Amino acid sequence: MHRVSLVSLVPMVTLAACGAEPSSFPDAGPAPDAGVPGAVELPPAPADWLVLFDRSVSWEGRADRFQGLKDGVAAFLAARTAGVELAITSFPRGYDAFASCDVRDFSTVEHDWPASDATILEALAGWDPTHIGSTLGPALEGAGLIARARRAAHPGRSTSILVLTDASPGEDETCETSEWAALAALAGDVFAAGGGPSVHVLGVIGTAIPPDYFTKLGDIAGAGGGYAAFVNGSQHDVAEASHDALRDLEARAAICTRALPADFVPATITLTSPDGAVTELARVADASACTGATFYLDDPAAPTTATLCSGSRGVGGACEQAFVRAQLVGAPVVTAR
Numbered sequence: 474m475h476r477v478s479l480v481s482l483v484p485m486v487t488l489a490a491c492g493a494e495p496s497s498f499p500d501a502g503p504a505p506d507a508g509v510p511g512a513v514e515l516p517p518a519p520a521d522w523l524v525l526f527d528r529s530v531s532w533e534g535r536a537d538r539f540q541g542l543k544d545g546v547a548a549f550l551a552a553r554t555a556g557v558e559l560a561i562t563s564f565p566r567g568y569d570a571f572a573s574c575d576v577r578d579f580s581t582v583e584h585d586w587p588a589s590d591a592t593i594l595e596a597l598a599g600w601d602p603t604h605i606g607s608t609l610g611p612a613l614e615g616a617g618l619i620a621r622a623r624r625a626a627h628p629g630r631s632t633s634i635l636v637l638t639d640a641s642p643g644e645d646e647t648c649e650t651s652e653w654a655a656l657a658a659l660a661g662d663v664f665a666a667g668g669g670p671s672v673h674v675l676g677v678i679g680t681a682i683p684p685d686y687f688t689k690l691g692d693i694a695g696a697g698g699g700y701a702a703f704v705n706g707s708q709h710d711v712a713e714a715s716h717d718a719l720r721d722l723e724a725r726a727a728i729c730t731r732a733l734p735a736d737f738v739p740a741t742i743t744l745t746s747p748d749g750a751v752t753e754l755a756r757v758a759d760a761s762a763c764t765g766a767t768f769y770l771d772d773p774a775a776p777t778t779a780t781l782c783s784g785s786r787g788v789g790g791a792c793e794q795a796f797v798r799a800q801l802v803g804a805p806v807v808t809a810r
Contacts, residue, residue, distance in 0.1 A: 515731035515742070515807045517556065518631045518778045520723070521586060521623055523670070524561040524593075525616045527609070527638035531645045531679065532602035538677050541708035542637055543597045545715025549723075550590045552716070557723055558587040560619070561596060564612030565605040565647065572605045574648035579608075579615025586623060607640050610650025610659060613672070617663035620670035628777035631730040632670040633699065634663065635722070637715075639677040642689050653689045660697030667760030667769050667780065672697025675718050678705040695786035698760055700725070728799050729781040729792035731807055733770075739779055739809035742768050744795055747803040754781065754791055766791050779809065 524546070532539040550559075562583040567573045584592050616634045624632040642653045650659060660672040674694045678686075687703065694701035700722065704714035733739065742754040756779075757767045763782030768791065770776035784790030795805060 512743075512808050512810050513734060513737065515733065515739075515779065515809050517727040518629060518730045518732040519556040520558070520726045520730075521620070521627065521630050521632045522557060522559050523582065523616055523620045523623070523632075523634045524559060525612060525634055525636045526561060526563040526600065527607065527636070527640060528563050528600055528603050529565055529607040529640070529645055530602060530604050531607065531639055531641070533604075535639060535677070535679060536602075537708040538639065538679075538711045539602060541711030542675075542677055542715055543600070544708065544712035545704075545719065546597060546637070547594055548712060548716040549719040550593060552720060553723060554727075556727065559593060560584060560586045560588050560623070561593050562616065562619070563600060565603060565608035566612075567603075567605050567608075572608050572647045574608060574611050574650070576611045576614045576618075579612045580618045581615075582619050606645040606647035607638075607651050608648050609636070609638065609640055609646075610648050610652070610655060613656070613659055613663065614650065617659075617670065620663075624670060628771075629732050631726050631778060631780070633722070633726070634670050634672045634697075635719075636672065636674045636693070637677075638674070639679055640690075641679055641686055642683050644679075657689075657692040657696040660693045660699075664696065664698040664760070667698060667771065671699040673699035673722055674701045675715060676701065676703045677711055677715075678703055691786055698783065724799070725792065725796050728796050728804060729783075731779050731809075733776050733779055733809075737809075738770070738773075738776055739768075742779060742781075742807060742809045744805040744807055746798055746805045750798070750802075752791075757782065763790060 560582050564579060565572045566578050584596055620632050620634050646652055663669050663672055672694060674690050676690045691701045702718040704711050740756060745751050752766055754766045754768045757763055757769050760769050767782045768779050769782060771778045781792040781795055782790045783792045
């Protein structure tokens with residue numbers, strides 16, 4: 474289980490899921506699909522991540538935390554599985570102290586998939602904070618275009634945007650679409666009820682935060698079908714907690730998004746834990762229809778992946794409960810009919 478601490482990863486899901494045994498995974502006997510003709514085992518879908526790295530002016534007073542975030546990404550590279558391929562890009566972009574708010578300036582990636590560890594480490598080493606305010610709005614919209622193109626060209630994979638930022642409401646927004654009222658709606662457009670990439674947020678807490686900090690960053694991740702995590706402390710603390718956050722996101726992706734065989738449209742999905750607990754999930758039309766023990770497809774007409782539903786704001790859904798149980802007893806066997 475995860476420590477609830479601001480110097481450690483605090484995924485929003487963990488705050489709700491740590492506690493009583495998840496009620497939607499009752500103890501039971503053999504999986505309903507066991508030995509049933511037509512049942513197939515669904516492997517984890519390989520993952521594509523676009524890391525969107527904030528280099529805005531607000532980092533200038535937080536050089537230790539900026540380096541800690543870079544160290545955390547570097548540590549994740551050394552620990553990640555072969556199933557995750559990365560691309561990495563940064564914001565803001567502009568000239569001198571003048572920011573660009575044009576989405577077209579963010580629609581190309583600096584280091585495309587599959588970026589090697591050496592390429593990413595070289596990029597991180599060369600990045601320092603800029604003298605420009607946050608352009609998260611156009612940067613996220615541009616990242617959505619990049620990730621959507623990747624998803625279309627590589628079906629059968631999960632696709633996510635990871636926003637790594639020290640942004641705080643009211644601090645250094647530059648573009649209209651970087652205003653906090655617009656960012657959650659933008660993340661929702663990128664996610665498109667499960668038809669597009671999910672959006673995760675890793676927030677590095679500054680020296681002071683406004684009362685709505687956690688809510689507003691959580692709204693971005695919630696609308697984007699993703700998770701928010703928050704880290705704080707020294708360079709070492711930020712590095713360690715950021716690494717843990719990225720490893721958790723990797724584990725969630727492997728548990729919750731599954732690759733489908735060609736021309737296979739599952740009606741139900743069954744999860745069987747190593748301790749014998751079983752749950753059966755029903756299919757819903759898309760992520761906006763998620764309730765309880767359900768899942769959705771990336772494309773109902775020609776699906777390539779099935780994803781376990783998350784709860785409201787990433788709390789208490791089938792994905793979250795499956796992830797927590799996997800931490801306790803091991804990963805489930807996932808079958809479908």
